[in-house]
Amino acid sequence: MIHLGPGGEFFHNQLPQILDHQAAMGRLLRKSQLESGWRVTNDSHLPLVALANGERWLRACITHHQTEPEDIRALVDALNRAFDSLVSG
Numbered sequence: 001m002i003h004l005g006p007g008g009e010f011f012h013n014q015l016p017q018i019l020d021h022q023a024a025m026g027r028l029l030r031k032s033q034l035e036s037g038w039r040v041t042n043d044s045h046l047p048l049v050a051l052a053n054g055e056r057w058l059r060a061c062i063t064h065h066q067t068e069p070e071d072i073r074a075l076v077d078a079l080n081r082a083f084d085s086l087v088s089g
Contacts, residue, residue, distance in 0.1 A: 021065065021067075022062045022065060022067070023045060025047055025067045025071075025072060026046065026048065026049060026061070029047070029060060032076045033051050033076060036079075036080050038051045038079075039051065041057075046061075047061055048061040053083050054087075056083060056086065058079070
């Protein structure tokens with residue numbers, strides 16, 4: 001049984017849309033990381049993305065139902081900056 005807590009009725013009624021949105025954000029993360037030169041190492045319909053860039057590996061997942069494309073862009077930019085600093089440093 002799932003405990004919905006305060007406001008849980010909203011989540012129960014909106015669950016299909018929330019899950020579809022999270023899956024779409026996972027697809028956007030995969031696409032964005034591929035375009036940035038990362039390799040996606042898993043194939044899942046879930047918003048869970050396993051990434052590799054050289055010898056660096058990372059798993060990222062979309063867990064918040066209000067994640068938006070600008071959040072994905074911010075994550076991709078931060079990961080690319082971190083990877084670049086590891087390579088250059």
